[in-house]
Amino acid sequence: MPFDIARTRAAYPALTEGFVHFDGAGGTQTAAPVVDAVTDAMRTAIGNRSAAFTPGRRSLDLVSAARSAVADLLGAEPDGVVLGPSATALTYTLARTLGATWRPGDEVVVSRLDHDANVRPWVQAAEAAGATVRWAEVDPATGELPAGQYADLVGERTRLVAVTAGSNAIGTVPDVAAIAKTAHAAGALVCVDGVHSVPHGPTDLAALGADVLVTSAYKWSGPHLAAMVADRAVWDRLRPEKLLPSSDAVPDRFEYGTPSFPLLAGVAAAVDHLAGLDPDATGGRRERLRAGLTAAQAYEESLLERLLTGLAALPGLTVLGSPARRCPTVSFRLAGQSPQRTQEALGAAGFCLSSGDYYAYEYFRMMGLREQGGAVRASIYHYNTADEVDRLLTELDRLTGGKRTMAG
Ligand SMILES: Cc1ncc(COP(=O)(O)O)c(C=O)c1O
Secondary structure: OOOOOOHHHHOOOHHOOOEEEEEEEHHOOOOHHHHHHHHHHHOOOOOOOOOHHHHHEEEEHHHHHHHHHHHHOOOOOOEEEEEEHHHHHHHHHHHHHHHOOOOOOOOOEEEEEOHHHHHHHHHHHHHHHOOOOEEOOOOOOOOOOOOHHHHOOOOOOEEEEEEEEEOOOOOOOOOHHHHHHHHHHHOEHHHOOOOHHHHHOOOHHHHHEEEEOEEEEEOOOOOOOOOEOOOHHHHHHHOOOOOOOOOOOHHHHHHHOOHHHHHHHHHHHHHHHHOOOOOOOOOOHHHHHHHHHHHHHHHHHHHHHHHHHHOOOOOOOEEOOOOOEEOEEEEEEEEEOOOHHHHHHHHOOOOEEEEEEOOHHHHHHHHHOOOOOEEEEEEEEOOOOHHHHHHHHHHHHHHOOOOOOOOO
């Protein structure tokens, strides 16, 4: 059954404005059921969490519904889901908490492929503890993060390995399961950044080998909130800094302040929306998520193929990396034009793309491209169309002087 793109697009009210969105990696448009759920929650009486009165119980219910939804999305248990304002904030919480247990001589391994949100919190926590930081390197030609190097990077003093499940810059999908296996053999904890990978296919915490997995709902049709998931046993061992009167229960003790209850309603609605991407799917929500995201993934991959083929036919355009497994995300540069200039020219024609380093700071520094403005990123999401890809290619052809070869 082909992916029903007309049905899918109809679920995103913002698409009617007519912009061409190739910036899902920076944040997707919001699905209509999410808008409705947030609005409904704001129109309904809710109080701070309390079992004593109905509005208070509603808030308790919104929190537990969001935890259950995220658990289904990632293959976790609801009581292992920590909710928070952003992936960055949650990772800092975890880094501060773990870092307080590290000693001089301990080691942490980070990668040059990662978004800085899964690098700097660990580097800074290591510095504070006197621990050593070791770096996993990216192959500059292919954009791969070879898993084999972790055998040399990980040792008996390794306390943590932080790695991405999908690069937000060039799409690379590293072999996280193999990396995690190496890390676990040395007794290290594995923190996986799933912010870019989770929107683009089914995710399973155990299959990844992740001890902790981080995701942001605004990258998968939801509101600007994030979650960090682990087995409850992982959280049980950790004692974050916290206010004295706040709950010491797991996972609540990792969450700071009063949550945005209406936005949590949006998180659950976004997961339900993803579970409905394949209208023929049956079974529980986790099964329907697998079906819906598998269908969306195949569709996105067909668009990626079309985009890569078209980009290859544009002389004067260079695509960064050629990883074997990738999310539908591509960075490129036009000869003789700054990425920002390309972004602005595309923006003037109605195309929404990012330029710069998109916080993949270490990758662009390693490539020597930070000082040259980074790159332009085309990031595909399941509401994009083949026609949009073709229009982007035509616009890029114009910007590169109209010398497209027949291969495109
Ligand atoms: C791969 C990746 N990790 C982490 C983040 C940070 O997410 P947040 O904005 O929720 O802090 C981003 C944001 O773009 C990202 O793309």
